[in-house]
Amino acid sequence: MRKSGPGHSHNSITDCDCLKQRSFCGLCSVTQEQLHTMFVLGLITCVVLRAFSAQAKVVHSFDECGWFFYRHTEPSGMDQNAKKICQMLENRGFYYASLYSVHHKIPLYSAYTLDPRCSSSHGRPKDWRLEPQGTMRNQAISSDYSGTGYDRGHLNPNSFQSDDGRTATFTLTNAAPMDARFNRVHWKSWESTLRSSLLKQLVMDRGLATAYIVTGTVPDPNVRIPQRGTSEEPERVSVPSHIWTAVCYKHFIQ
Incomplete structure (x- = not known):
């Protein structure tokens, strides 16, 4: 366990020998507290809503977009009432998968693969998307975050994707309060370190591999936004106590 916060260098990342292997699985977990105190466990690790067509296809199983999971196997032990979503963008196909809690109004995880064409230098879209209410009811909205001190934190990072895949990450069903x-x-910083390590390995393997990634949350039952007294609809969205990431790097030959 390593404590990270003000006064602690956020550039010192625990070395991970497993990142040098051709096939590995890893897990990290990060806890965030209200006063910027974070603990790292394991290996490593306002905006206007736009009205264009963004579709989150709610499915009974992830079979339709199961290729975002290693061996098409989703994490087990999750909330059985959570909604399974194959994330779309204007009917252009699926870009990643999310498990969304309508009770906590945050995703429990998003599953995705690293796009080797991704670039951290590309600009970010200015708009966040809200899924049609007929598709996803009782979801968080942008105003839930206003004035709270919390960002809309990506689970599937836009910097891990490219082109339309990058735009598709800007949906509130892929965001949790951070x-x-x-x-x-x-x-x-941790996202950047993971991304750089995986891209370096993909180059070494000449693209003959896939990095399967799942990033998730642990909702805190006692912390919700907006705070009471600041909104007509307070405490709608749960704040995660932990953010975690699991990685499986699969080489096609091995």
């Missing part, structure tokens, strides 16, 4: 400093400094 403390602003945690999201913009610490979590961003």
